[in-house]
Amino acid sequence: MSCLFCQKGSSHFSRLEPVQDERQTHRFPTDDIVGNAQNPFTEIYECKNCQSLWWIRTRGTGDPRSTYPEFYEQTAERIDDHRSDLIRNPSISGILSNKESAFPYNFFEEVLEVLKNSKSDELKTLYYQRDPSLPANVKRWLLQWFQKEFPQEFQKIQKNGFPTAANLLFTLEEEEIVIVSEFITKDQFAFITSKKDNFFLQSYDLTNQKILWKISIRRPFREGLSIPILFYQSGYLCSYQGFQKGSEYYPKLNRPDTLCIYDLFGNQIVSIQLAFKCFEILSTEERDISENRISHNFCFTIIDDILYLPHQSQIQVYDLKLGKLTQTIKMPAGEFFSGRAFQTESGNILFHTLKGILGINVSGEIIFQYLSPYHPVFIDSQFQFYYYYAIVESANTGEKKTFKNTTEFGISLVRELASLPVEFPGGIYLSFSLDGSLLLNSHLEIIKSFPFTTTDTLGPHSFGITKTPAITTEDRIIITNDFSGIYMIDFSGNVLLEKPIQSEVLSVFTFDGKHAVVLLSFHDDYTDKDQTELLLLSPKGEIITQKILSEPKGISVSFDGICVFSDHNQMFEIDLFVTEN
Secondary structure (H helix, E strand, C coil): CCCHHHHHCCCEEEEEEECCCCCCCCCCCCHHHHCCCEEEECCEEECCCCCCEEEEEEEEECCCCCCCCCEEEEEEEECCHHHHHHHHCCCHHHHHHCCCCCCCCCHHHHHHHHHCCCCHHHHHHHHHHCCCCCCHHHHHHHHHHHHHHCHHHHHHHHHHCCCCCCEEEEECCCCEEEEEEEECCCCEEEEEEEECCEEEEEEEECCCCEEEEEEEECCECCCCCCCCCEEEECCEEEEEECCECCCCCCHHHCECCEEEEECCCCCEEEEEECECCEEEECCCCCCCCCCCEEEECCCCEEECCEEEEEECCEEEEEECCCCEEEEEEECHHHCCEEEEEEECCCCCEEEEECCEEEEECCCCCEEEEEECCCCCCEECCCCEEECCECEEEECCCCCEEECEEECCCCCEEECEECCCCEEECCEEEEEECCCCEEEEECCCCEEEEECCCCCCCCCCCCCCCCCCCEEECCCEEEEEECCCEEEEEECCCCEEEEEECCCCEEEEEECCCCCEEEEEEECCCCCCCCEEEEEEECCCCCEEEEEEECCCCCCEECCCCEEEEEECCEEEEEECCCCCC
8 A cells, every 4th residue: 555645646634533532542543544554763654655755653632731632643854855864864964964954853863863873983083073053862871871871981081071171189088078269379279178077278379389288177058159279369268157047947048157367378367156147137227228138248348358257246357467356346337247347548447237337446436437228238338328219328418319321101119220330440230130231430420321130139039049140350341141251341342252052050250350261061872971161261252161060069260261170079270271172
């Protein structure tokens, strides 16, 4: 018996059968469509008379609101000559040229099963090429096949990851894992490791290629808000350790209980019991100004070897050269120090609080104070307060400016900040939720508006997101938005880079004030492990380097662009300015 193309010249056919039993799929005949045909692959049939290839499939259909299908539908499609060639002559080149074509779901896997014995070297090359445009089931098949056929090479890739130019710095004990790293000099970095319930702080010298020192520390703070737990500040190495429960029901209010500050040789200078304030702001109390979010004071400031640290409603002042507390400043009106302090040319210290500004002269007298009834999300160098609903209040004049968005229907709505404002010499960059962003001058006049914005880190559904999605360099602003794009503008508002992305932005930072590094989450089905995509951007908006690292733990970059990163118990380095062939 001939197929429908032999009989009538037909290339399509379909029919329905009412569902009789939801537990069993109806079985349609195929011989009245393709006759007594061969079946080279699942759902593919070849007519013995005219050699036409047909794709015949069965699916449930009916009212989409119904829990079960109302009908079973059989459809048949005569396959065109281009796709037919791959079915008759399976090849890797055929898969690559047909990867966008429609085939049965398991077809490519069946072709690969046919080729795996005769084309092993070509399949190995295909795995190493890691073509991102291949169908997901092809990537998974290649991963499983390569892992089984070349276990030693697979383990090497799992350890070293991609790129191949990464150099192994050192290997720790098998159960010792790197948590985080931080450069403390041009060629030295510190890192925290964990081994079961023990934690260590260590330093490594890139020039001499050896670990300089290693000390035991308490458990780092990792049970609440995702804050930096190891960082360099003003010549000192700082670490948040321990844990204080902030709320029985809300873990984002948890906070560290100890701050340890070390010199760059690993000697502990102070270990301070913390009394940070971390609390939830209720929108009923600050309606039309703030949003339901958390407010905390996890920051501190070091100026000329003097540490200014929040402690309940006080400011504790430590002399780090002496390693002891020298002064306690009581905050007026029970206000809380935010941890951010600035020294003026005359030697006065300006303290940013959670609701305002406090100025103290060298004699310890209060010379300036401004207290808002609300919680600003940002205070700039001109003493302007920025609130979540885009209202800017000047502490100098008391004037307020509100940024609104007028819809096409003439409705004017107050805009909402997506993330913290970014101050640059001569102006401010404001990003808004959903509807773009603005570049303003120092008088809050609009220089330019943009259709893009940043990741939403301030909104009501963004509790605990502490990453900074926009940064400034010497003369650029880099803006990132999860699953949307990376943008670069200059201080005049000219767009230098606009790169679409389809993944989460883990971090954006600059290591030398000129170049920017963007870390993206990355998954390509060629491995089961978490991976990180690293982009190095030039000041002109060019992508200098694009690399895939094995995982996001332990990544830091030196002033010279040397990137270190960890994989389990191993630490690697790579020069971001050296491109691979």
